[in-house]
Amino acid sequence: MISIEHAQQLIMDRISPLEIENAPILQGLNRVTPENHISPWDIPLVASSAMDGYAFAGPGLSGDSMKVKGMLPAGQYCDEPILPEEAMKIMTGAPVPPSCDTVVPFEDVVVKGDRICLSKEVKRGANVRCPGENVCRDSVVIHRGSVLRPAEIGMLATIGKTTVPVFRRPKVAILSTGDELQDLGSTPLPGKIINSNSYSLATQVQDAGGEALLLGVSNDTQEATCEKMKEGLNADFLVISGGVSVGDRDYVKPAIEQLGGEILFWKVDMKPGKPVAFAEIQGIPIFALPGNPTAAMVAFELFVRPALLKAMGNRRVFRPKVIATIKEKLINKRERPHLVRGIVKLLGKGYEVSIAGNQGSDRIASLVEGNCLIQIESAGAFAPGDKVEVMLLDRGFEMGLVDHDFSCDGPKGSQVVRAKDSSLRFRMSS
Numbered sequence: 355m356i357s358i359e360h361a362q363q364l365i366m367d368r369i370s371p372l373e374i375e376n377a378p379i380l381q382g383l384n385r386v387t388p389e390n391h392i393s394p395w396d397i398p399l400v401a402s403s404a405m406d407g408y409a410f411a412g413p414g415l416s417g418d419s420m421k422v423k424g425m426l427p428a429g430q431y432c433d434e435p436i437l438p439e440e441a442m443k444i445m446t447g448a449p450v451p452p453s454c455d456t457v458v459p460f461e462d463v464v465v466k467g468d469r470i471c472l473s474k475e476v477k478r479g480a481n482v483r484c485p486g487e488n489v490c491r492d493s494v495v496i497h498r499g500s501v502l503r504p505a506e507i508g509m510l511a512t513i514g515k516t517t518v519p520v521f522r523r524p525k526v527a528i529l530s531t532g533d534e535l536q537d538l539g540s541t542p543l544p545g546k547i548i549n550s551n552s553y554s555l556a557t558q559v560q561d562a563g564g565e566a567l568l569l570g571v572s573n574d575t576q577e578a579t580c581e582k583m584k585e586g587l588n589a590d591f592l593v594i595s596g597g598v599s600v601g602d603r604d605y606v607k608p609a610i611e612q613l614g615g616e617i618l619f620w621k622v623d624m625k626p627g628k629p630v631a632f633a634e635i636q637g638i639p640i641f642a643l644p645g646n647p648t649a650a651m652v653a654f655e656l657f658v659r660p661a662l663l664k665a666m667g668n669r670r671v672f673r674p675k676v677i678a679t680i681k682e683k684l685i686n687k688r689e690r691p692h693l694v695r696g697i698v699k700l701l702g703k704g705y706e707v708s709i710a711g712n713q714g715s716d717r718i719a720s721l722v723e724g725n726c727l728i729q730i731e732s733a734g735a736f737a738p739g740d741k742v743e744v745m746l747l748d749r750g751f752e753m754g755l756v757d758h759d760f761s762c763d764g765p766k767g768s769q770v771v772r773a774k775d776s777s778l779r780f781r782m783s784s
């Protein structure tokens with residue numbers, strides 16, 4: 355059994371960034387660009403007004419009077435000379451006429467017929483944006499390796515780009531294994547359950563920026579598992595859930611071997627998620643995650659998400675961690691480090707974390723209610739008030755915006771009930 359960190363290292367060593375493609379800028383969001391982007395022009399291109407007001411040749415003294423020659427809206431250029439003791443009415447963003455260098459806002463003049471009178475002193479150059487002041491021609495405005503957020507997309511548009519080179523999104527095939535699985539849209543028969551992992555894992559892929567391809571379910575035979583896995587080898591990654599432990603019908607490892615794959619590790623010293631395996635078949639990275647829904651999602655967070663982010667050119671691939679004050683006692687009597695699902699809140703005095711209900715590896719409710727993982731080593735113990743490191747799973751919480759409060763009243767006619775083990779409260783219509 356290897357450590358989480360060692361497993362992550364082995365994975366990262368095997369993942370290289372995918373090819374680069376030119377995407378329309380609207381499809382560049384949250385992706386990484388491998389190139390520096392240089393502005394072909396100055397912004398503003400010519401000196402322009404920062405205020406709605408009057409342009410004139412400055413400076414101006416309080417009481418100075420000027421004749422207003424006309425009006426310049428944004429988008430119109432005027433090279434007509436403006437003489438001393440003359441001014442041009444000008445709107446924000448309009449080019450300042452070449453014979454002017456100063457703008458006085460409307461608020462600082464008194465208008466008398468076709469003349470204005472300055473009500474205070476105006477320094478030369480006031481309220482004028484110089485050429486290149488915002489963006490300088492030939493300067494790098496976005497550096498290679500940047501993640502394109504809305505601000506970067508806006509900057510690309512500012513410098514006239516319609517497309518942007520970005521790393522390709524990985525195609526990630528998702529396969530669930532197990533005779534007990536029924537398709538979504540049916541009601542589970544005794545002994546059966548709905549295949550939920552395909553959907554949680556597919557959306558984790560999407561959330562990371564990848565493209566999920568659902569392969570459906572393979573039955574618990576080695577032949578069926580091999581057949582379905584072969585389909586997944588057309589993708590960039592294959593993520594499998596279930597069938598990777600030591601049960602009589604756990605065929606994922608034998609199927610990988612039958613397909614000539616190399617298993618790089620199996621079993622990580624962690625709970626949930628111990629029986630996770632990482633392999634390669636024909637150069638395609640294969641993640642075999644445990645079937646337990648929470649174990650599968652936690653293992654995805656730790657191992658698959660960073661790999662997908664690296665493939666998309668990201669330098670920061672691991673979730674951020676913060677120090678939080680724990681509200682309850684937490685003890686790990688197990689032999690494995692435990693990744694406890696928690697609820698972290700950003701309060702005025704910093705982060706505070708509580709435990710998200712029952713921590714069974716099957717309890718997806720702990721991830722519905724929770725938004726972070728608290729790692730506690732084997733035989734570790736935290737007392738209320740201790741500072742603990744928590745991994746934020748959720749972007750709202752990176753900014754401390756979301757408050758998971760399940761106690762609010764539901765719609766009229768509904769009542770709040772608790773799941774049997776009180777890990778989650780939810781609403782039921784009466």
Ligand SMILES: Nc1nc2c(c(=O)[nH]1)N[C@H]1C(S)=C(S)[C@@H](COP(=O)(O)OP(=O)(O)OC[C@H]3O[C@@H](n4cnc5c(N)ncnc54)[C@H](O)[C@@H]3O)O[C@H]1N2
Nearest residue numbers: 530532549550551552596597598599604628644645646649
């Ligand atoms: N004797 C041992 N038994 C088990 C061990 C062990 O070390 N020795 N490890 C346990 C741990 S830890 C885990 S985790 C599970 C993982 O087992 P598998 O990966 O082989 O998963 P399955 O047995 O196929 O399923 C486990 C559980 O998850 C449910 N499941 C499976 N697929 C889905 C799906 N697509 N959607 C929703 N739920 C799913 C499945 O019905 C089982 O209840 O093994 C322990 N056993």
Ligand code: MOO
Nearest residue numbers: 626627628649715
């Ligand atoms: O490690 Mo398992 O993942 O306990 O459920």
